[in-house]
Amino acid sequence: xxxxxxxxxxxxxxxxxxxxxxxxxxxxxxxxxxxxxxxxxxxxxxxxxxxxxxxxxxxxxxxxxxxxxxxxxxxxxxxxxxxxxxxxxxxxxxxxxxxxxxxxxxxxxxxxxxxxxxxxxxxxxxxxxxxxxxxxxxxxxxxxxxxxxxxxxxxxxxxxxxxxxxxxxxxxxxxxxxxxxxxxxxxxxxxxxxxxxxxxxxxxxxxxxxxxxxxxxxxxxxxxxxxxxxxxxxxxxxxxxxxxxxxxxxxxxx
Amino acid sequence: xxxxxxxxxxxxxxxxxxxxxxxxxxxxxxxxxxxxxxxxxxxxxxxxxxxxxxxxxxxxxxxxxxxxxxxxxxxxxxxxxxxxxxxxxxxxxxxxxxxxxxxxxxxxxxxxxxxxxxxxxxxxxxxxxxxxxxxxxxxxxxxxxxxxxxxxxxxxxxxxxxxxxxxxxxxxxxxxxxxxxxxxxxxxxxxxxxxxxxxxxxxxxxxxxxxxxxxxxxxxxxxx
Numbered sequence: 001x002x003x004x005x006x007x008x009x010x011x012x013x014x015x016x017x018x019x020x021x022x023x024x025x026x027x028x029x030x031x032x033x034x035x036x037x038x039x040x041x042x043x044x045x046x047x048x049x050x051x052x053x054x055x056x057x058x059x060x061x062x063x064x065x066x067x068x069x070x071x072x073x074x075x076x077x078x079x080x081x082x083x084x085x086x087x088x089x090x091x092x093x094x095x096x097x098x099x100x101x102x103x104x105x106x107x108x109x110x111x112x113x114x115x116x117x118x119x120x121x122x123x124x125x126x127x128x129x130x131x132x133x134x135x136x137x138x139x140x141x142x143x144x145x146x147x148x149x150x151x152x153x154x155x156x157x158x159x160x161x162x163x164x165x166x167x168x169x170x171x172x173x174x175x176x177x178x179x180x181x182x183x184x185x186x187x188x189x190x191x192x193x194x195x196x197x198x199x200x201x202x203x204x205x206x207x208x209x210x211x212x213x214x215x216x217x218x219x220x221x222x223x224x225x226x227x228x229x230x231x232x233x234x235x236x237x238x239x240x241x242x243x244x245x246x247x248x249x250x251x252x253x254x
Numbered sequence: 255x256x257x258x259x260x261x262x263x264x265x266x267x268x269x270x271x272x273x274x275x276x277x278x279x280x281x282x283x284x285x286x287x288x289x290x291x292x293x294x295x296x297x298x299x300x301x302x303x304x305x306x307x308x309x310x311x312x313x314x315x316x317x318x319x320x321x322x323x324x325x326x327x328x329x330x331x332x333x334x335x336x337x338x339x340x341x342x343x344x345x346x347x348x349x350x351x352x353x354x355x356x357x358x359x360x361x362x363x364x365x366x367x368x369x370x371x372x373x374x375x376x377x378x379x380x381x382x383x384x385x386x387x388x389x390x391x392x393x394x395x396x397x398x399x400x401x402x403x404x405x406x407x408x409x410x411x412x413x414x415x416x417x418x419x420x421x422x423x424x425x426x427x428x429x430x431x432x433x434x435x436x437x438x439x440x441x442x443x444x445x446x447x448x449x450x451x452x453x454x455x456x457x458x459x460x461x462x463x464x465x466x467x468x469x470x471x472x473x474x475x476x477x478x
Contacts, residue, residue: 076338076342077341077342078338078341078342080477096344098342098343098344099344101342103342105335105338106335107334107335107338108334109334109335109336109338109339110334110336110339111267111271111334111336112333112334113271113274113275114267114270114271114274118270122263122267123339123343125263126255126260126263126264126340126343126344126345127343127344128255128344168339
């Protein structure tokens, strides 16, 4: 397996899509206003309201079924809320946030029958990126898969797929990164690379929302912690607050 | 990004995926040839009977092929939730649907390129002098089947009994198209071949109506 690159030589975060350049100087803020989501009689989210400032790194915590994934999927425009709304204040009225959002989910969002390079190239084209071959090369090098660029993803290990999924989510230089249990499947080396990548992404001013129900080293980067329980915001350290008490509580529970 | 550009990118992806595995095309073409051969054995038609019943058998073979071919169109996006990745990309919902339609059109057309000559041999039907007009009927009929089938493939992809649901939804809706396509093909297979403009216009109208409906409903279809 290739060495994943960490430290200063690691992935130079790609420039944003040409259409995203206007907002590329800062992260994307998010405002949740009384967001509710129901699946039949089940209320997955109940009147969730809080604002995320551009550049914040929010750890979204909670047990299984707390509503973390639903909130991330609504943020990614994959789902509509039953009531309430989400706003992205730094976007011009009517502009689609899709160009600015990257997501790493439970699934890899990759085509198993395409090669690693073909997967990245496909999404580079769909995001209208310039210089796709260079971006793909840098992305693969950064996640340690340069020598497997031409290999079919189906033949990759779980950890390799997850690293490629992260490279795919970062390809267009998102200003809002949504991470749903992103470290699942990563080995220690992969997790270190991922933490390093997140640290550098945070330095660029990108907003990051990371959902997890377990302690992992990337959580130390969080500037804010929001805990969900049964679809409601249970605890919120707030913008500029100290997330450590909530994170310590999570550590104690684990 | 324009809808046409995004659809072209997605068409390229679909073709690459299919021609890398050839699972769908091989299975569909073999299945359709078996159907044609079995019909031939079952009816053992004379040339006159072939002209009379052949168009119906031919289009039923196409519909069975399409039904097999269209099911995986959206279903195979589910293994790694790749449809989510497409929906998150800054492209229109219609471009995703259109990319699938174009790919399915290419696949069914390739199947027809194999099936029509096999049909002509098995049923002793001469295609001399009608190829151009037959292509027109096949293209119009195929567009209708693909547009309607791709929409129902998207609808049924999340259902538990999706393998059954797709033909159950699709085939009744396609009955008018089947009648028009069979009538148009029958006119071409008659002893004095002619293009039945009424049925051809019906085929074109069916295509326009369902293509427009798919464009209007695409956001709803792509919604989770």
